[in-house]
Amino acid sequence: MAVSESFEGKCTCGFVRYRMTSRPLFTNCCHCTWCQRETGASFALNAMIEANRVELLAGEPVVVDTPSNSGKGQRISRCPKCHVAVWSNYAGAGDKVRFVRVGTLLEPGRIPPDIHIFTSTKQPWVVLPPGTPAVPEYYDRKQYWPAESLARREAYMRKKP
Numbered sequence: 001m002a003v004s005e006s007f008e009g010k011c012t013c014g015f016v017r018y019r020m021t022s023r024p025l026f027t028n029c030c031h032c033t034w035c036q037r038e039t040g041a042s043f044a045l046n047a048m049i050e051a052n053r054v055e056l057l058a059g060e061p062v063v064v065d066t067p068s069n070s071g072k073g074q075r076i077s078r079c080p081k082c083h084v085a086v087w088s089n090y091a092g093a094g095d096k097v098r099f100v101r102v103g104t105l106l107e108p109g110r111i112p113p114d115i116h117i118f119t120s121t122k123q124p125w126v127v128l129p130p131g132t133p134a135v136p137e138y139y140d141r142k143q144y145w146p147a148e149s150l151a152r153r154e155a156y157m158r159k160k161p
Ligand SMILES: [Zn+2]
Pocket: 011, 012, 013, 014, 015, 016, 079, 080, 081, 082, 083, 084
């Protein structure tokens, strides 16, 4: 595995620029109605990665508290100028794991989804590829994540902030 792999991203105006210093832990393609509303599109593509593997290269996002499907809320980091969202933090892992919006990467095609979730509310014209797991709602991480990602997350979550 190429340890040096990195992935740069930015908001639309370019004020906020960041780099993921490795591949994400896992990438969800979420078809829930909340993600559809937030994106104005049919799904959201979220790459989960440890906060300490996201380097800010320019700008400082503003954090906007936003309601979420779980009822526990999410914190969306947005460019203070163009207000495009670059990542979210959810109640589950708190500030430690960022859900990077794959569409803000310079090369989003390098991070395809590892799973399709909330397919029960997927728009009917969206055709899912065979070979990628798909679940009607959410899922148990232990069942779908590669062992390497599970171990990586566990080691990281055990660390003091
Ligand atoms: Zn911007």
